[in-house]
Structures are given as C-alpha cells and as structure tokens.
Amino acid sequence: MELPNLVARFIETQNNLDSKAYVACFTDAAIVHDEGRTYKGKEEILQWIEQANAEYQSFMKPLKYEQSGINGVLTAEVSGTFPGSPAELKFHLGLKNDLIDSLKVTG
Template identity: 50%
Template sequence: MVVGIYSYYCERCQVLGMLIISVMYCFSESAIVFDEGKNYTSKKEIKNWIEKSSKEYNTVMKPIEFEGDAEKGSLKAEVFGTFPGSPVVLTYNLTFKGKHIESLKIN
C-alpha cells in the first residue's frame, strides 16, 4: 500500500490544475512538509506550496527508487524543470499515518 500511495503522489505531481487537489488526499490532516528551509504545516499551506512550485518551475518527477514500510519510506526521484541545475536527484523522506503522508522532508 505504501508504494501505491507514493506512486500515486509522484504521478500526480507532474500535472497542474485539479490533479494537484488529488495530491492533497495523500496527506494527513496534520501533515507537515519540510522543503528548502521552510515548513508547511497545514493542508492549505502544502497545497499552495505544490501549486507554486509546479507552476514556477514546471516540475516533473521521475521516481527512481523507493524503500520503506507502512511507517516510513524514502523515495529517490529525478526532478526536471525550469530551475537552475535541472535535472536533480532528490530524496523524499516520508513518515506515514495510516494510508496518508504525515511528514515529508525533501533533501
């Protein structure tokens, strides 16, 4: 199930509009995201972060490797976009709460 959630998340990160809202269902109500020195601590903040990043950098994520279990996981993905240094390989460290992402830290 964990791999399914992450696969769903990765596929949806490549599309703007209504599908960004679909990504929000992957996050728990108390989710927190850590990215580029900033914390996003509500579903509204996370949604705004996803929309802004996707639109500003035209990001596309290509999953490379996932390791984890029902409590935590680590995804390596190649990320392409209009940002300096593209493409880059990023590591997404996650913790899960049930079927949802509870925390996401991007390195």
C-alpha cells in the same frame, strides 16, 4: 519499479501538476519541509505546491524506493524549470493511515 499505491499516486499527481490531488495524499495535520521552509496542514501544503508547480513545473522520475515501517524514502530524478535541472532528490516520507503525514525534501 514496484511502488506502494500511495507513493505511485504521489508521483502521478506531481507529474500531472494536480495540486488538489497531490494534497489529497496527505493527512490533515501533515508537515512538509522543503528549501528551508516548513508548511503545516493541507492549506499551507496546497499553497506551497501550487506555487512550486507554477514556478518549476516539476516532473518526477522515480529511481529507488525504500520503506522501513512507517518511513519511506523515494529517490527521484526531478526535472523542471529550476536552476540545476534535472536534480536527484530524496523525498523522506512519514506515513500514517495510508497517507503522507510528513515530507522532507533533500538534495
């Protein structure tokens, strides 16, 4: 599957559990919505992804990617040490200057 460089890097950093490289995919003012919580800015996003990586050790297998303008939706099979693994999740991406400005994870 052909993915934009940013999306491929986003997946690669998650699969390597590389929290710092993962956060580098985001703008300074990015917002993440996941599991009913909101994380604002790189500091909160770093804390969120470090905790998620430690707890779930998630691996993403991309299934589909669609982009319209500055918005993209990545559908991926996510497996890890969480109940219901693997799960098909959607990653709704808002893009800005070749970085992720917003991310909302839905089931």
